[in-house]
Amino acid sequence: MADTLQVLAAAAADHGAHAAAEHGAAVHVEPSLLGLAPYQWVAVSMLVLILIAVFGAKVHKTIAGGLDRKIAAIREQLDEAKKLRAEAEALRAEYAAKIAGAEKDAAAMVERAKVEADQIVAKAEADTTDMIARREQMAKDKIAAAERAAVEELRAKVATTAAFAARSLIAEKHGQAEDRKLADEIIASM
Secondary structure (H helix, E strand, O other), rough: OOHHHHHHHHHHHHHHHHHHHOOOOOOOOOOOOOEEOOHHHHHHHHHHHHHHHHHHHHHHOOOOOOHHHHHHHHHHHHHHHHHHHHHHHHHHHHHHHHHHHHHHHHHHHHHHHHHHHHHHHHHHHHHHHHHHHHHHHHHHHHHHHHHHHHHHHHHHHHHHHHHHHHHHHHHHHHOHHHHHHHHHHHHHOO
């Protein structure tokens, strides 16, 4: 189609140049397409547009209906976005409350842990004091038992030594005659 337009335009230009050469005066050549001048093409296109507007009223109704559907879809999307935003804000508020609750719980746990730690330290101190007292008492008891054992051992040694010394003295100073006399006294006292 572009080739046809170029051919027609070239033919019109040749025709105008040929006419100017015959008459000797400059001739103004109007462009034309399919034998119609530009103002005629504008008139034809306006006529077609008016005919479409008058008889093709369904076209603008279809276009308007399509636009209305798009508007309704956009409104629906906006409403859904508002709902989603409200839900998101509710979730944000809920999680903010949960975070605040968790912080309070954490603070309470720390406080309980401090109290329990203080109680454990106090109990440990009391247990340590009791254990030290028991161990001290056990040490005292062991020392007393060791002293008693040492005293008894010393008494036993002293008694053994005294008996040995007494036997030695008796053996030295007593003879058979004194033994008989002593035995007779013991028998008589019975």
